[in-house]
Amino acid sequence: MSATxxxxxxxxxxxxxxxxxxxxxxxTFPGTLDDRDAARAIRLTGAEAVxxxxxxxxxxxxxxxxxxxxxxYGDYLRAGAIARFAxxxxxxxxxxxxxxxxxxxxxxNGFQILTESxxxxxxxxKNDHLKFLCRDQVLRVENNTTAWxxxxxxxxxxxxxxxxxxxxxxxxxxxxxxxxxxxxxxFSYVGWNPNGSRRNxxxxxxxxxxxxxxxPHPEHAVEAGFGPDHTGTDGLGFFTSVxxxxxxxxx
Amino acid sequence: xxRIVVDVMPKPEILDPQGKAIVGALPRLGxxxxxxxxxxxxxxxxxxxxxxxxxxxxxxxxxxxxLSNPVIEDVVNVEVxxx
Numbered sequence: 001m002s003a004t005x006x007x008x009x010x011x012x013x014x015x016x017x018x019x020x021x022x023x024x025x026x027x028t029f030p031g032t033l034d035d036r037d038a039a040r041a042i043r044l045t046g047a048e049a050v051x052x053x054x055x056x057x058x059x060x061x062x063x064x065x066x067x068x069x070x071x072x073y074g075d076y077l078r079a080g081a082i083a084r085f086a087x088x089x090x091x092x093x094x095x096x097x098x099x100x101x102x103x104x105x106x107x108x109n110g111f112q113i114l115t116e117s118x119x120x121x122x123x124x125x126k127n128d129h130l131k132f133l134c135r136d137q138v139l140r141v142e143n144n145t146t147a148w149x150x151x152x153x154x155x156x157x158x159x160x161x162x163x164x165x166x167x168x169x170x171x172x173x174x175x176x177x178x179x180x181x182x183x184x185x186x187f188s189y190v191g192w193n194p195n196g197s198r199r200n201x202x203x204x205x206x207x208x209x210x211x212x213x214x215x216p217h218p219e220h221a222v223e224a225g226f227g228p229d230h231t232g233t234d235g236l237g238f239f240t241s242v243x244x245x246x247x248x249x250x251x
Numbered sequence: 252x253x254r255i256v257v258d259v260m261p262k263p264e265i266l267d268p269q270g271k272a273i274v275g276a277l278p279r280l281g282x283x284x285x286x287x288x289x290x291x292x293x294x295x296x297x298x299x300x301x302x303x304x305x306x307x308x309x310x311x312x313x314x315x316x317x318l319s320n321p322v323i324e325d326v327v328n329v330e331v332x333x334x
Contacts, residue, residue: 078320085317116320123322125261126268170265170323196266 022047022246024239025062027092029054029083033070034107034219041219042066045239054086064103064147064242065092067110069163069217079124079166080112093117101210103147103242108164111203111213119211120204121179122171127164128196136228137162137216138190139202143183146209147245151237157190158234161220161227169197169204169215179204187214253302255310258328259319260291291327294318302331 024042026049028035039049050062054072059065072083083089095102096119106114114120127133138159141152152158171179176198179185187203195215203214218235221227227235261267267289274288296310307329314326 077318081317081320115322121322123320125265125323128266128268130268130272168268172264172322196268 019048020046020243022064022243023050023060023062024048024242025050025052025060025065027052027054027065027067027088029070029072029086031071031074032068032109034068034217035070037217038066038068038107038219041222041235041239044222045236045243047239047243052088054083054088057087057091059088059091059095059102062102063246065095065105066219067092067104067106067113068219069108069110072109072113075109075166078112078116080109080114080116083109083113084116089113089117093119096206096211101208103245104211105148105238105242106211106213107217107219108167108215111215112166114211114213120206120213121175122169122198122204124166124215125168125170126166127168127194132163132165133167133194134161134163135194136160136232137194137202139187139214139216140190142185142188143205143209145183146186146205146212146241148212148238148241149186149205150244151241158237159221159228159232160216160218160235162194162216164195164215167195167197167215169195169201171198176201182207186212187216252300252334253298254332254334255296255298255302255307256328256330256332257294257296257310257314257318257326258291259294259314259324260327261289262323262325265323291324292318295332307331 024047026035026038042049096104112124115123141156144152144154184205186205188200189202193200205212218238221232221235269290270288319326
């Protein structure tokens with residue numbers, strides 16, 4: 001494409017669909033980075049993004065919650081360890097475990113917070129190569145029945161952004177066997193294991209399927225022009241999945 | 252003022268990438284006697300006044316709930332150090 005074919009002035013914003021009434025919370029801790037991107041991803045699917053502050057207690061009647069990535073509390077102590085004890089997290093833990101089974105998605109630091117909260121098993125340690133890594137990563141959808149993955153095909157390969165230093169998923173062998181046997185591995189790394197994660201695990205779900213955590217970032221792959229390979233929007237499915245789940249349309 | 256020292260180590264079965272990096276660097280400086288390094292954390296909790304059994308119990312609980320993650324780490328020592 002020559003320069004003249006792409007005028008520098010114009011409206012390239014993605015049209016935002018009509019509001020569909022769903023309210024999805026995005027929690028912000030000191031040190032959170034990706035709350036704005038998560039809120040944008042939510043709005044692109046027509047839902048309302050509701051900001052939740054870590055120190056507040058009021059869940060504001062949200063229908064689901066995204067715990068975004070970043071470095072909450074500087075990742076001091078351990079990634080996600082201090083955030084887990086924030087007042088808002090107590091509410092989210094209770095709501096996720098309640099009969100209502102609030103859908104909760106933890107991305108990157110959010111995944112680390114979910115494991116520290118014991119909403120998901122295992123933990124994350126430093127990447128086996130010790131380096132911060134940022135790349136487009138191919139994942140395979142291993143479970144498409146959760147609140148956050150039901151719009152994907154089983155075995156579908158998606159490309160979203162991976163960016164972290166403490167991304168190596170670890171758990172004891174018994175836990176890993178149980179995760180695989182119960183279909184609770186939600187996503188696995190394809191082609192290359194970027195951080196030494198046990199059994200190529202990129203993301204997992206709880207038994208009920210309402211709590212999902214993964215290291216890569218679906219919210220960075222929702223809009224043409226900004227996602228992987230400049231065109232990728234494979235992350236949108238997370239956000240359309242939860243809407244489908246909320247209206248009771250799970251397959 | 253007395254301090255309560257809490258030592259936390261990665262579990263033996265968890266690969267410790269930091270320790271691995273250190274053990275790789277040692278021979279480059281001529282330290283060839285060390286076959287393995289594991290890196291842990293030491294916390295010092297300062298107490299205003301006397302360390303009672305109740306305060307020590309609090310430290311042990313804090314060590315198991317906040318200072319360590321039992322999935323990947325073990326609390327290997329909790330002791331009082333008087334200055």
